[in-house]
């Protein structure tokens with residue numbers, strides 16, 4: 433039996449707005465992506481996760497969909513999309529679409545109907561409630577605004593939005609909503625797409641009575657209440673129905689953005705019932721926040737190791753990632769950018785420790801170049817609704833300063849600056865005015881420069897991906913932790929039949945002592961710096977993969 437394709441391929445996440453502009457309007461587009469497919473092929477990726485390209489007013493950069501079956505005008509046409517799909521497939525690269533069905537845009541036709549009157553047939557496509565004593569129906573906080581409710585003057589009721597007020601939540605209790613969603617997904621499958629990344633899929637079912645949250649009140653006294661909207665019993669019913677109606681009988685995959693997943697509940701999604709093929713867990717992404725995403729606590733290697741071991745133990749097949757379009761740049765966050773040497777070495781070290789685990793790698797665009805956080809200084813430079821809302825809520829200088837510290841370290845715009853293709857005008861991203869500022873370091877961090885440098889982060893990613901793609905033990909082997917006590921080194925073995933590989937990564941800025949010499953684990957097959965086989969130490973951020981022969 434061949435393994436499922438989504439286990440054996442490396443995924444690459446494209447954020448279309450910032451990947452490549454083809455017509456000089458400063459906005460990345462589908463034709464731009466088409467022009468860069470040979471680059472993706474040369475990296476060794478086998479699947480693309482494409483962030484939303486549907487028609488959208490971009491209140492949340494495409495995560496607010498106005499029409500699920502139209503391409504955003506700025507990105508191109510349906511013909512461009514078909515060509516992109518065809519060009520990907522002719523290179524043996526699969527296409528996984530990003531789909532947002534917890535909510536739509538408030539400009540979606542369904543919502544326009546829904547808010548037009550209380551007895552409109554679409555009223556029940558969204559979640560409408562009467563207020564309580566002139567206030568919101570309950571105390572829920574939203575991810576992006578203080579309250580999760582907005583009042584509609586026209587019909588005198590409130591609608592629920594877990595994200596911005598321009599992202600009303602769809603009512604999954606309504607069978608017509610589910611039918612519309614499944615039919616739309618099937619039309620995309622019939623077009624030829626290979627799967628979906630389902631946005632915040634674990635919050636689609638809400639506790640029927642929408643009870644008040646009981647946690648600690650945040651801004652405006654509202655309470656963030658995932659106990660009433662994440663992992664509700666009905667979630668599993670809906671996902672099984674979706675599986676039956678859309679995925680069964682197709683060689684397609686589904687990866688869920690499973691906010692609030694834990695090692696305890698994960699198998700309810702990807703275990704034997706197989707509601708999803710893969711899930712994204714956020715334990716690593718949340719580990720430096722301690723309760724608030726805006727905190728930036730320095731990397732705690734033992735904690736990272738616990739998370740990795742817990743997840744490798746909890747489910748049969750993980751997703752392996754260090755960032756995405758919602759996260760800061762990985763090398764700025766968990767690596768060391770204090771010198772050119774350490775920037776390069778730590779970027780390679782992080783990739784090695786993550787992508788050779790058991791699971792499917794997801795690389796976020798630009799990561800393979802070692803792209804870093806951007807030096808945003810003013811509100812005018814920011815584009816992200818989450819960052820702008822955070823600043824809008826600040827009262828006084830101290831709050832503003834704290835917010836800016838958070839935005840610089842953790843803001844989503846860090847990952848959304850344009851791809852750095854060359855040292856030329858606008859990094860080769862656009863001939864026009866880019867929609868968001870470029871990271872000024874494109875003059876030396878860029879694909880063209882790295883292409884010609886055998887020691888570059890880019891060429892290391894290529895070697896790493898090629899190694900994984902060509903090695904059965906790294907694809908399918910068991911995962912076993914080594915050196916669990918080490919506070920600096922992430923180490924593990926991958927084994928399949930008689931093949932054994934050892935991965936050793938010193939994720940600290942100090943030399944790490946090892947209880948063995950490197951040669952005991954065989955011959956090096958990949959490393960980010962020269963190594964002495966008789967040594968029993970690893971240099972700062974040294975990464976080494978050894979093969980036992």
Ligand code: TEU
Pocket residue numbers: 492495496532575595631632689691725757758818844
């Ligand atoms: O993100 C959902 C999510 O769980 C948020 O907490 C996310 O971590 C957010 O970026 C907070 O920093 C998804 C998408 O990936 C994101 O881009 C969207 O804004 C969001 O859903 C709403 O659709």
Ligand code: CA
Pocket residue numbers: 453454455456457458459460461506
């Ligand atoms: Ca464009």
